[in-house]
Amino acid sequence: MSIETISILVLFLSFFALLAYGVPVAYAIGISSTLTLVLNMIFMPSITTISQRMTTGIDNFALLAIPFFILAGEIMNRGGIADRLIAFAKSLIGSFPGGLAFVNVISAMLFGAISGSAIAAASAIGSTLTEKMEEEGYPREYSAAVNMTSSTTGLLIPPSNVLIIFALASGGTASVAALFIAGYIPGILVGLAIMVMVYIYAMRKGLPRAPRVGFKQVFRDFGKAFLSLTLLIVVVGGIVGGVFTATEAAAIAVVYAILLGFYNKQLKFSDFRPILLKSAKTTAIVMFLISTSMAMSWLFSFESIPQNLTGFLLESVKNPLLVLLFINITLLVVGTFMDMTPAVLIFTPIFLPVVMALDMHPVQFGMIIVLNLCIGVCTPPVGTMLFVGSGVANVSVTKVIRPLLPLLGAMVLVLLLLTYVPELSLWMPRVFGLID
Template structure:
């Protein structure tokens, strides 16, 4: 058995064993990487190499966007943005059967897109809407399921931290601007698919609808939400127009979110201590994950794992449809036990060369891998969003699973569409001349 094959087996077996034992993902990645390095080189060079790769992995200007977007999300969460978006969505579509469920979806899409965080969207929207939905006759577990699934749209609709991470993991084959623009149609399709399932459920269960509001109230709610919605145009528009980079856009988002919180009179100077501390903790966790994942990604290249897998899949399975289906299946399974950040950093270098060899554009693959992992964060045993959404709604996870399954099926249908119809992901970036 060759040293390369032994290294690959040690890497994956040790990583799987550590995860199964309950070791945090970042430590599992770092330990398994060190074990493989020790097989190839001695102790001190292994430590030096791992340290260098972790340090250089996060020495990237584009990654500065992540702490800024995390901070902007916290500022918006505290600054009353969620409430104004909910009021606007309710005025817009609350009068439909099952209207509050649609309000939940639209609000999660808007807030998730503005904040760039699915967890922030689930927390802010769920804590505001769940009790109100229950008081109007919606089953609490159904409300939680809608909130959990719809909050994932903010990971596709820009600005999205995970798309920035994919751009880094792709080695520059997909730009942040192209990924941001590409995310709109898949993200909206996911929202519409969830709405369709809600419509079927609402008609069957006879869910209530809110009273129709007049144009005057709709205008008032739109005016109150307008400044929040403007942030999307500033951030994404500025990046696409080439006015500023994603990192600069994230810094602008922080300033804008802070000013908006003061304007709404729901944020004061005393709030900044807790906001900064929470943002710093979240950033530290994310950056440590990125650092260890980048060390493992380098190891993949060193051992030639992407090339081995590409040759194996392309030579053994000649049908691209079957290969893409297999990649989706693997990513769906991975998403059930691994957080998005390390999953993107680890599996992008493995599967992107395979996808590109079979004709898939890297921007399209970015949408595929992110949507796969969006589904994963909604599923046990490690589904972060599932646990957050259930906790916010104060519903046991076991009760949320049943109403969540049809919504996840709708998301899988959209996944198949963006996998086999490239124009869904590539039409907008091509329209803006961001890709060939």
Template sequence: MEIISIIVLFVSFFGLLAYGVPVAYSIGVSTMLTLLLNITFLPAITTASQRMTTGIDNFALLAIPFFVLAGELMNRGGIAQRLIDFAKSLIGSLPGGLAFVNVISAMLFGAISGSAIAAASAIGSTLTDKMEKEGYPREFSAAVNISSSTTGLLIPPSNVLIVFALASGGTASVAALFVAGYLPGILVGLAIMIMVYIYAKRKKLPRAPRVGFKKLFTDFKNAVLSLTLLVIVVGGIVAGIFTATEAAAIAVVYAALLGFLNKELKFSDLRPVLLKSAKTTAIVMFLIATSMAMSWLFSFEGIPQLMTDTILDNVSNPIVIFLIINIVLLIVGTFMDMTPAVLIFTPIFLPVAMALGMHPVQFGMVIVLNLCIGICTPPVGTLLFVGSGVAEVPVTKVIKPLLSLLAAMTAVLFLITYLPEISLWLPRVFGLID
């Protein structure tokens, strides 16, 4: 019955996805079908409902709606333009300077807002036209914006890292994951910048005029209050002053005050901001609820232990096993959103990784970066479609310049897979892991 249940679960799930059914409904229906093989109809409905409810009954998950709201307030509050101005003053005079500005701005805004979609929308809508005027192809600008926006999912605060902490069953703390994300996130940004530099030299893209110290200081002063949010949120969590959820609430208050202080946010903006945040939160929470029900079903059917035993019994080389896990996650990322992918595949692959000596925090970086690459690729590719839409460029034209940037991100993925200290050094420095 165990094998039959696994077959029904995965065939129905992937079949529904292939048919175009939304991910959350695909998860819920496939979970129900598998439960019906073991118990009758009414108990199956009761069990699924209970698991969905208890799955989201978690204090740490309250951080998600707060960070979503904080990101929306920042987007409305003019923070993106201030970060762009600072980045342009800092590195705009390099070859392909505006492309570098795009990367740095996306890293900073993505880290502050915790949302790749928000970063791609805010930075892309501001910079794409300016880059085109200076000779940058729009498809190249879109590709840079799409790939660099993923860095905010690694650099804290990041909602997906909170979700992974939940999926890991407490083996990885939010604080340790937040601190661990800095080096991988920065490495991804640097890898993209290297590819941008090579492209800029080959195409002889223009440089922005070098700015004086006075202009640099002015732009830094305008951006410093936005950057301070990172220090408050992450510093407070690491220091043990407040939890991730409390930090998220503080981020909302800070973002609102900053928006009003900058005179970019008005009281009339609050209603659409709250409405959009509520819709986003509802979507994310429903995904988490159905994913948690499926995750419980995995444990009920013994799928994680079965996968661990099967892999370890048939492949003895850890390098090969980690390569297989990465390939599977890269494929998964091309057709599944990040949140359900983390909740579904963490219970399957984390026990395998831990059995081979990989720390849960390191595995968190591995799975998140895999899925970051996935959201930049078709057929689902949420970030790909958002970035292309913002730049007003067909997706088919963006793919070619995007390939080299994805190759750079994949190179970083293998570095963090096989070099544990990239992910673990900072958490050890702060005493967050042994």
């Protein structure tokens, strides 16, 4: 057995063993990478290589966007934006069968897109709507399932931290601007798929409709939500138009969120201390994950894992459709036990060469990997959104699983569409001239 094969076995076996033992993902990545490096000490100058790769991995200007977007999301969560978006969504579609569940989906899509955080969307929207939905006959576990799945759309619809991380992991083959524009159609498709399942559930259960409101009320609620919605235009429009970079857009989002919070009279100076503390903690966790994952990604390159996997898959599985199906199944399984950030950083350099050998554009693969992991974060045993959504609704995780399955099924159908219909991901970037 060659030293390369032994190294690969040590890397993956130690990594998954540490995860199974309950070691946090970032530490599992760092420890397994260091063990593999020790094995290869004969080929490397010193063990400090790992720490060097961790440092250089986060020495990237584009990554400054992440702490700014995290901070902007925390400010928006306290700045009264969720209430205005819910009111606007309710005036638009509250009179449909299953109106409040539709409101949950639309509100989560809008808030997730504005804040760039699925957790913030689930917390803000779920805490507001769960009680109202229960009063109208929705079981709390169903409300939690709708809330957690619809909140993941904010990870596809820009601005999205995960798409920025994918742009970094892709080695520059996919730009942030192209990924941001590409995310609209997949994100909206996921929201529509969830709403179809909500409509079927509402008709089958005979849930009540909310009273229809007049055009004046719709216009009034739109006026209240307009400044919040404008943030999307400012941030994404500025990036796509070349007015500013993603990092500069994130800083502008922070300033905009602060001004909007004071304008709504729901943000106080005393709120900044807990906002900054929470944002700093979240940023520290994310950046540590990124740094250790970048070290592991470098180790993949050193061991030629992506190249060997590409050759093996293309030689063993002759049908490209089956190769893509295998990649999707692998990512779905990975998403059930690994958080999005390390999963994107670890598996992008492994699978990107494979799909590019099949003539798939990196932007399309970005949509596929993010949607795979959106499904994963809602799935047991360690899906982040599963626990956040259940906690917000104050319901047991085990009770959420049954109503969650049809919604996850709808998301998987959208995933298959994105995999085999490239234009769903590539049409808008081509319209804006961001890709060839």
